[in-house]
Amino acid sequence: MSEVDIKTVEKLARLSQLDFNEEEKATLQNEFGKIFDFVSQLQEVDTENVEGMTSVVKNASTPQRQDNPQNQISRDNLQSNAPSTEMGFFVVPKIMD
Amino acid sequence: MTLYNKDYEIVMGLEIHAQLKTKTKLFSTSIANFGAEPNTQANAVDLAMPGMLPVLNTEAVTSAIKFGLAINAEIAPVSVFSRKNYFYPDLPKGYQISQFDLPTVGKGVLDVTLEDGSTKTIRIERAHLEEDAGKSVHDLGSNSVSHVDLNRAGVPLLEIVSFPDFRTPEEVAAYVKKLRAIVQYIDICDGDMSQGSMRCDVNVSVRKKGEHKLGTRREIKNVNSIKNIIKAITYEANHQVDIIENGGEVQQETILWDPDAGVTRSMRSKEDAHDYRYFPDPDILPLRISDERIEAIKATMPELPEQKKARLMADYELSAYDAEVITSSKETADFYEEVLEAGKDAKLCANWLIVELFAILNKQDLELHETPVSAKQLGELVGLIVDKTISGKIAKTVFEEMVATSKDPKVIVEEKGLVQITDTSAIEPIIDEVIASDLGQANAEKFRNGADRILGWFVGQVMQKTQGKANPAMVNEILKEKLK
Amino acid sequence: MNDILKLTITELIEKLKTRELRSVDVTKAALERIKERNDSINAYITICEETALKQAEISDQKLDDGEAGMLEGVPLGIKDLFCTKGIKTTAASKMLADFIPPYESTVTQNLLDEGAIFLGKLNMDQFAMGGSGETSAFGDTINPIKEEEKLTAGGSSSGSAAALADFQCFGATGSDTGGSVRQPASFTNTVGFRPTYGRCSRFGMVSFASSLDQAGFMARSVEDTALMFRAASGFDEKDSTSADVAVEAYDEIINDLEVKGLKIGLPKEYFVDGVDQKVKDVINAKVEQFKAAGAEIVEISLPHTKYAVPTYYIVAPAEAAANLSRYDGMRYGLRVEGENLSDTYAKSRSAGFGWEVKRRIMVGNYVLSSGYYDAYYSKAQKVRSLLSLDFEKAFEQVDVIFAPTTPELPFELGGKIDDPIAMYLCDIFTVSSALAGIPCISVPAGFTPEGLPVGLQILGKAFDDAKVLQAAKKAEDMNK
Ligand SMILES: [Mg+2]
């Protein structure tokens, strides 16, 4: 069985910006074991000289729009769902560099 | 000298973020200008609202292609936008769209001219398109919060990454200047470092001379002027040598230059911050660029600094030094072209610009665009010398007046009656008068007896009597004739 | 229940056009039904009574004025994954519990432009992650078929399927990332169509996995899904993966297919031991009907089928992990104040996301993180190529592929929620086609002896959407 240690679970939680209590971490550790066991089946597949498929749309180039500004929704409307704003800014917890 | 300890050498590489001058953002249609009210130029895409999707700006791609052509780089037929994942309040999506393993612009080169006139070739590894982040303000109101403005979020950047080819801060400075000139010439970036439209990150490491392995590097982020780049590198390199000499080890990290304190400081390291989990952005297809498009852009490429320098030297016989100085920035080159339009004489124009005007700017600590004497005025001044309206000497007087008053040279010449006297009938009586004086007669005698140098005394007298307005060449000629 | 609620969309449109029915009355009847049934079925998260009635009035006027759109006056339900301007859009999460978009998704805008009426926003698995409707932050949806047995209506478009089966709307939008319209359609005896990837704009649809997400259409008849699809699809310059391929009049050409000579592929990997025998029986009977009508049945192989689920459960979480990073409580959505910035992020996200969402974000970040990228993410992308190639080869041989939609029958709520692998395996027959981006549909094929519905899945090659719909129409006709 694929072993995922608690340290890895904790690192992933930091990367994901998620909090878990000890019990949840243990559950995740257990589930990850099963999930990675399961997905590890892919290692059986011979993929030599196979290109990865990053998109369903093949051989097309991404569309490019003209460099023209377009009308947009007002700031008030865009900020109507914001937890906190002030003087047009989004207010967030203190950022410390 | 940069390093106090001569046993070491510095190795540096540069990452320069050039903000592209497009009207709209890289992936959204909001305006990419500066100075607007907070969050008035950030639309739902920039705010990463649910269901919003990126659509690439063609002008940003064109800018990248232009840059690639300017440094003789390969333009990738297929490039890919990836997601660089990290959380930060000025990064609304929680990832930055950037190019990772398949950038649009591949390897290129840039020749830089150093102070001693020698040339060094700097290799550029890649240049890739990416989005800028928003801006956080930390000192607005309450102490416990920050304020986020997303007007800048999504503005297109071209990140230009060099190989670690730099050994001295002067090389770095020369490279930055050259790069700035290029992006200005091809008109993709305004190159203003103080405004942040060109931002430099310098990777600095040191090693014992003769060693081949690179030392551990520290990355100095966002230095905002060439002066500060030199200071920051000098400080940081010596600091690293000190660490090693004291038996320590340099830790790879990101640092900031504090210009007030004159030291580099390490940024508080974020845990796992380096695991960016890059992967191709599934919202964007690969970018394919055809040969036809590249050819079409090639046809519209303006003259580059190198080409302009060669032309100035060939067509106008300017010295390599003058041509280099003139072409070192688009602003200077454009200024020179304008001076030349009215001034006609290329060499004389170059002289007046580089020697006279630059001296004044230096003295008054002004940038070229703040000059008290416009290009047109300077050209007109040179024109007055060329058509013999005034002498070179008078021109200096006029120039001083121009600097002080910003008046047109013709106005000054007229007001002060400084028009050169080129009329023989006006000059002759004055010469006669000088020769007829007591001292004149004595000196004329000496001259005839072979004291050639005494001629200067006669010229001086005539010039004094005409307040310098007599044409010196004519004075000379007539004097020689009359003193025979 | 008012019998007009049992009409199909095409039948309803006829009656609206002749003024035999008025949209306002139909809409009122549907709203009545929803209010009466929502406590027991829980298909709707938000009911839009006021706006729906207003829209209906306008539609009636347009019908009178002869300016009717394709769906003029037809009351639909909208999966709560589509952003609707001024109407709460939650993605069935606490994170967006109070989110009111200031913009409209392209798919819903297209439907509105054709005169559709939105009755409300339909329940679903949270952020479309789940296959039973049980990950919704707004409670489970009950399958109206055998209501007392508390079966799942499938997922993630659980509310869409249940609302249709319970006559609480005439048609519904869904979304299909790995089978999310087809499996619920199969579980509720309704039709669920997933178009070719790129046919419908993803603009304004809350993203789960960008390379897989596609709007889907659900109704009680194939023709109805074809009509909704026609109205909603088309190129959109706001979505870079949108396909610039002409939209056909799918509803009008729905009968233009000869069963005689139609080459139908049966992939042997879809008829293996793990498939419920009762499901197989219903599908086989349907295949026999086609054979009898002159279709040519060809056994084919899609050799990488077994790797589809593992591939999907790497690709989808990876994309989801990044797509859901925007939910950070800074600009919109739930914010739970913490001690500092990082704490606020983690507290907001932990409170805003359910367990399944959190688990997938964690898995996604794992397969993308340094050291694991090549073994998982990169490998999965390659296997995805092979899966796609399987289909390309198959369609060189056959016109369409028939298969069960799911390996099993609707199961009890709570039956699998604690076993992620068991839940993921239910998607075995729906994820391959999603990974390949080809059009596919689940159409009612019949019932087991116990009266549980079974869906026939029909797959076609990319942009052969019309053929898939046409074949489904034949299958539906054979039910009569
Ligand atoms: Mg960088």
Ligand SMILES: [Zn+2]
């Ligand atoms: Zn960068």
